[in-house]
Amino acid sequence: MSNLLELQQVEAYIQQYHILHDISFEVPKGEVTVLLGRNGAGKTTTLRTIMGLNQASGGSIIYNDKEIGQLKTHSIAQNGIGYVPEDQGIFDNLTVGENLKVAMKKEDEETTTRMEWVLGLFPDLQKFWKKPGGQLSGGQKQMLAIARAYVNENELLLIDEPSKGLAPIIVEKVMESIQQMKEQTTILLVEQNFLMASKIGDRFYIIDDGQTIHNGQMDELKNDKALMKKYLGIA
Numbered sequence: 001m002s003n004l005l006e007l008q009q010v011e012a013y014i015q016q017y018h019i020l021h022d023i024s025f026e027v028p029k030g031e032v033t034v035l036l037g038r039n040g041a042g043k044t045t046t047l048r049t050i051m052g053l054n055q056a057s058g059g060s061i062i063y064n065d066k067e068i069g070q071l072k073t074h075s076i077a078q079n080g081i082g083y084v085p086e087d088q089g090i091f092d093n094l095t096v097g098e099n100l101k102v103a104m105k106k107e108d109e110e111t112t113t114r115m116e117w118v119l120g121l122f123p124d125l126q127k128f129w130k131k132p133g134g135q136l137s138g139g140q141k142q143m144l145a146i147a148r149a150y151v152n153e154n155e156l157l158l159i160d161e162p163s164k165g166l167a168p169i170i171v172e173k174v175m176e177s178i179q180q181m182k183e184q185t186t187i188l189l190v191e192q193n194f195l196m197a198s199k200i201g202d203r204f205y206i207i208d209d210g211q212t213i214h215n216g217q218m219d220e221l222k223n224d225k226a227l228m229k230k231y232l233g234i235a
């Protein structure tokens with residue numbers, strides 16, 4: 001299977017701090033690739049570096065066979081990478097409908113079809129169309145954030161910890177929606193909720209102290225209790 005995204009020995013600094021030392025992984029087209037690792041391991045920084053929100057100081061970031069490591073964030077987004085940040089990036093004072101419209105890069109038939117599809121997936125967004133983003137529940141905000149990224153014709157979605165702070169029943173719902181998106185979009189997911197990650201992920205990479213130290217098929221990890229305990233703190 002061909003890779004949509006490939007990172008080779010990526011390094012990055014935040015101010016004077018050397019945060020990413022050697023991040024290397026592949027994201028095959030049509031799969032869900034999961035980045036796992038303890039708090040502070042460098043997962044969010046990796047996604048931000050792919051989006052150009054942090055500049056890579058070394059290595060390569062290859063997307064669709066092109067080096068994108070030196071591109072600006074808007075060009076990276078134009079190339080078809082959507083990003084759902086950990087803080088969701090929703091405008092509190094705009095309604096659900098306005099939040100979605102602001103995110104739309106085009107208003108063509110295809111975008112309308114995608115919008116209808118995603119509203120079918122998250123009926124709450126339709127129900128609360130006129131409600132300000134700031135008045136939504138945590139789960140509704142997460143759904144809105146995912147819908148904003150999905151509505152555009154992105155080939156790759158980067159989703160940062162979609163389960164964070166959500167009740168288990170809402171986590172289930174968000175997980176189901178990502179599972180359905182998987183049919184149409186390649187996904188790179190950062191997730192601390194191992195149960196969620198293991199249900200929807202195909203392949204995993206473990207990041208520890210700014211380095212990718214282990215990878216494999218998700219099924220293999222489920223059975224490797226020692227590895228889970230050592231790097232993920234899961235007994």
Ligand SMILES: Nc1ncnc2c1ncn2[C@@H]1O[C@H](COP(=O)(O)OP(=O)(O)OP(=O)(O)O)[C@@H](O)[C@H]1O
Nearest residue numbers: 014015017019037038039040041042043044045046
């Ligand atoms: N603005 C910043 N200034 C200095 N250090 C930072 C900054 N942002 C992140 N870091 C550090 O970079 C390291 C990696 O952080 P990052 O958020 O990428 O980790 P993570 O694996 O996503 O963890 P978490 O799940 O806690 O978000 C951490 O040690 C963190 O303290």
